[in-house]
Amino acid sequence: xxxxxxxxxxxxxxxxxxxxxxxxxxxxxxxxxxxxxxxxxxxxxxxxxxxxxxxxxxxxxxxxxxxxxxxxxxxxxxxxxxxxxxxxxxxxxxxxxxxxxxxxxxxxxxxxxxxxxxxxxx
Amino acid sequence: xxxxxxxxxxxxxxxxxxxxxxxxxxxxxxxxxxxxxxxxxxxxxxxxxxxxxxxxxxxxxxxxxxxxxxxxxxxxxxxxxxxxxxxxxxxxxxxxxxxxxxx
Numbered sequence: 001x002x003x004x005x006x007x008x009x010x011x012x013x014x015x016x017x018x019x020x021x022x023x024x025x026x027x028x029x030x031x032x033x034x035x036x037x038x039x040x041x042x043x044x045x046x047x048x049x050x051x052x053x054x055x056x057x058x059x060x061x062x063x064x065x066x067x068x069x070x071x072x073x074x075x076x077x078x079x080x081x082x083x084x085x086x087x088x089x090x091x092x093x094x095x096x097x098x099x100x101x102x103x104x105x106x107x108x109x110x111x112x113x114x115x116x117x118x119x120x121x122x
Numbered sequence: 123x124x125x126x127x128x129x130x131x132x133x134x135x136x137x138x139x140x141x142x143x144x145x146x147x148x149x150x151x152x153x154x155x156x157x158x159x160x161x162x163x164x165x166x167x168x169x170x171x172x173x174x175x176x177x178x179x180x181x182x183x184x185x186x187x188x189x190x191x192x193x194x195x196x197x198x199x200x201x202x203x204x205x206x207x208x209x210x211x212x213x214x215x216x217x218x219x220x221x222x223x224x225x
Contacts, residue, residue, distance in 0.1 A: 037166075045158075045166065045209055045216040061214065095165055107213040108156055110177070112165035 002026040002111045004096050009116030016086050016120070022079040022096030022113055030054075030074035033099035035109065036081050038092035046092075049081065050099070064090075086120045093117050124148050126210055128217040134225040141197040143220045145188075145210035153189045154212050160219075161206045169208075170195065200224070 008020040020036070035050040049060045049070040058070050069082040079096050094116050097109040125148040135141050145155065157170040168177050170186035173193055183198045197204055205224060210217040 044219045045160075045211075047214040047216065059214075100171075107154070107211075108168070108171050109158075109166070109211075110168050112167070114165055 002098070004098065004111055004113035006094065006096055006113040006116040009094065009118045011119045011121065012086055013122050014087060014120055017082070017084045018086065018118060020081040020083065020094055020096075020116060020118070022081075024077045024079065024096075024098075027098070027111075029072075029077040031102045033101060033105045034072060034079045035097045035099060036070060036079075037095045037097050037109070037112075038090075039095070039115075040089075040092045043092075048094070050105070051079070052105075053102075083118070086118075088120050091118060091120045124151065124212060124215055126212060126215045126217040128210055128220050130220060131218065132221040132223070134223045135200050136225045137200055137202060139200045141200050141204075141222060143195040143208055143210075143222075145193040145195065145217050147191045147193075147212060150190050151212045155186075155188065155193045156211045157184075157186055157195045158209045158211060159204075159206045160209065166209065197222075 003025045005023045012018050036048040038048050051058045051070045067085045071080045096113045098111040100106050100108040100110040127146045129144050153173040155173045158166040159169050160166040169180050169184050174186045185196045187194050207219045207221045209219045
């Protein structure tokens with residue numbers, strides 16, 4: 001059974017940092033693109049970042065470029081999101097999601113974690 | 123950048139009703155359009171991919187159609203467990219969502 005379990009969320013002050021983790025199991029993690037998608041309270045879904053199977057390609061939504069870094073450790077079946085210079089508008093539930101594509105990026109998110117809440121507030 | 127719009131933003135329907143949601147892309151996206159269901163407090167769930175393909179295990183009352191810029195998502199007979207917000211998605215763009223309630 002495919003499982004994605006996020007952790008690392010919490011309350012952080014504006015300007016602070018946080019590192020999210022996503023532990024994957026039940027599939028060959030190293031074969032898939034992975035993404036982070038967030039949802040601000042009461043709002044819709046927003047794609048944040050993604051990373052290629054070997055970590056050689058990474059893409060970000062404009063609003064987080066230069067502040068967030070996506071990474072992965074295939075030996076540990078884990079995905080990460082390092083978030084620096086956090087702003088109030090980064091407050092959201094952050095989901096990790098698997099892209100179904102194994103050879104190419106399909107932008108088709110077939111499995112999602114349960115999410116971890118990040119609150120940026122003083 | 124491609125913009126995705128959905129209508130309506132919310133709707134109320136009776137159990138057994140046919141429900142239709144539309145999604146429009148600001149430019150031709152062929153059939154690269156997916157639909158997700160999100161129940162309150164839960165993660166999104168993939169229902170339809172590539173505009174019209176039903177994800178494995180998803181009830182057949184859900185369907186999708188369209189290509190180019192105009193897409194439709196349909197629930198043929200609304201059930202109480204279908205109460206959720208539905209999102210269309212193309213690449214890194216999600217639509218704003220349609221909240222479906224029972225009348």
